[in-house]
Amino acid sequence: MTDYVRKILTSSVYDVAIQTPLEPMPRLSARLARPVLLKREDLQPVFSFKIRGAHNRMAQLSAEERARGVICASAGNHAQGVALSATRMGIRAVIVMPTTTPAIKVTAVQALGGEVVLFGDGFDAARAHAAILAERHGYVFVHPFDDPDVIAGQGTVGLELMRQHPDKIGAIYVPIGGGGLAAGIAAFVKFLRPDIRVIGVEPEEAASMQAAIAAGGPVALDQVGLFADGVAVRQVGNETFRICRDLLDDIVTVSADEICAAIKDIFDDMRAIAEPAGALALAGLRRDVERGAAPDGPLIAINSGANVNFDRLRYVAERAEIGERAEALLAVTIPEHPGSYRAFIRLLGKRAITEFNYRYAHGTTASIFVGIKLTDGDREKADIIDLLTARGLAVTDMTDNEVAKLHVRHMVGGRVNDLRDEQVFRFQFPERPGALLKFLEGLTDAWNISLFHYRNHGADYGRVLVGIQVPPETQDDLIEHLETIGFPWWDETDNPAYRQFLDQHPASRI
Incomplete structure (x- = not known):
């Protein structure tokens, strides 16, 4: 450890690198009731440590x-x-x-x-x-992590932390890919202040250091997930393993959803976008705090980088709410008759609905896919499930179902045989609590709803696609009724997307 401290103190990094700031995260700190600080390695000239x-x-x-x-x-x-x-x-x-x-x-x-x-x-x-x-x-x-000079260069992050925060520190959370950053920080911090816990964080789908420590040496994982590509390493280095095994106090693994939630936390506090590997350490910090495993004192996470493709943010935004346990996804079976949707939404009270997908199916029951915003995490989700089941509704929790989150939520629908007189309308209404219920209240039981898709995208306006069975003799009545609802609407029955994928007679309309 003495050799590494000497190497760190004499390393040549500042010809090209900068000393990055250590910044408080006030919003996250308030939510966790713990002081949380972020080391901004995303501000380096190449946006990475x-x-x-x-x-x-x-x-x-x-x-x-x-x-x-x-x-x-x-x-x-x-x-x-x-x-x-x-x-x-x-x-x-x-x-x-x-x-x-x-x-x-x-x-x-x-x-x-x-x-x-x-x-x-x-x-x-x-x-x-x-x-x-x-x-x-x-x-x-030039090895990316398993080289003493590389490890020493990364260790200058630990040197800066000791200068920037000389007061008490409970723990430093460090992302692990090959282990160079964790090894360098641990070598310096444990030499100077051994009371500070240094905790490595890995993705659940690429936990190569955890596997190495369990096996007593570096082992190659059969496969690794690529979401956090910056830490997608199948096998850690021999030297990084030796140091991390001896000096790390713990290793925490986190899910992709938890990483997405941490990316959102960084944006909320810093107005900065971290790459998945960059937010990894903060995700581990959050997990430790939430399970009561974090030590006393201020907690520091390393934001290791910000090199993320813009289109990756679509996935991040979709999964962040689930990652912070702020959204539940449920499959619910309700009676298949007019008015069921309103009764279901009323049952949920003032809770915000984030998603509502339904397609008509023959029978006496209907299956809907619903997203519900949570303010009290898994406890509130359990309460909602108990509430629904107590009313005789069958509920399946899809919140942690990968197939449901990635695919099925977007595939609820399809063509329905013998579905008569269906017309499809698109609506737009101001997005605020209770807005979806108000919209449903405006649709009377005179017409049967055959399709319903709603997703809260965080915009000022909610957008809904609704299929309604409209017998020809009631066509004028429906149009008059839609005008009285007071929300902008568009008839999409001739839209080619509907005709191609949802209409039972697509050829007849083309």
């Missing part, structure tokens, strides 16, 4: 090694650090990246002067290919 270790390693290269050029394998953040450092030092840099790497990271590496080679479906395949190219062309391999 990886620049520290990459440059510190490359600063140690001899003149002969610099002339040969360098090569690395990376899912993106280490690659950007190597590329920037190489450009500053006038060194050729070849970067092998998995084909699954987000485009924003590939483009950033190229803009920084790196020569990108895309290979393999994950980091380990890219690393193996990089080793082959290094042997073939004589490049110096």
Whole structure:
């Protein structure tokens, strides 16, 4: 540990890196009733802490090694650090990246002067290919985590934390991919202030350090999830394992939904967007606090990066509410007759409905997929389920059902045989508590609802698609009634999306 402290104190990182701020998170702190601070490594020039270790390693290269050029394998953040450092030092840099790497990271590496080679479906395949190219062309391999100089460079994060927060610290939560950041921070913090707990955090679907510690040495996982691509490492390094095994106080694993919730927390407090790996440590901190496992004192999480594709945010927004246990997804069976929807919504009281999906099916019962906003997490969800079942409704909890969350919620529907006189309307109404119930109150029992889709997207206006069975002789009455409801509406019966996927006679309308 003394050798690493010396390396950290003498490391060369600030030629390219900056000392990042340690910032309080007032909103999250109030909610958790604990002081929470965030180390903003997302503010580095390459939007990730990886620049520290990459440059510190490359600063140690001899003149002969610099002339040969360098090569690395990376899912993106280490690659950007190597590329920037190489450009500053006038060194050729070849970067092998998995084909699954987000485009924003590939483009950033190229803009920084790196020569990108895309290979393999994950980091380990890219690393193996990089080793082959290094042997073939004589490049110096710059390892992303299992190198003492890289570990020491990452350890400067711990050095800064000790300077920035000399008072009591309960725990520091650190994301783990290959383990370089966790090893470097733990080496410095445990040498200087051994009372501070250093806790690693891994995704449940890529817990390679936890598996290594359980096995007594690095082991290769059969597969890893790619949502948090910055930490999607199948096997940790030998050196990082040795340090983390000896110095980490604990390792916490979290779900993808919990990571999404942490991304939202960072945005709410900082107005900053973290990549999934960047929010990983905060997700672990939240989990420890919520289960009563966090030590006393202020808690620090490392935001390790912000290199995320914009389109990834669609998934994050969809799952964040579930990740913070602020939304329940339920499949509920209700009677199939007019007025059932209003009765069901009334039963839920003033709770906000986030989603409501239904498609007519023959029979006496109807299955609906409903999302409900929660203010008291799993306890409130249990109360809602008890309330519904007490009224004779069959309820299935879909909140943690991956197939339901990813697919089925978007597939409730389809064509229905022998469904007569269906017309489809789109409505828009101001989004506020009780708005959905008010809308349903405006639809009388004179017409049967055959389709209903509503999803709260956080906008000012709620949008609903409704199928209504309208016998021809009541057509004028319906139009007159829709006008009295007072919400903007559009007849979408001839919309090609409806005709192609929901209408039982699509050809007859084309």
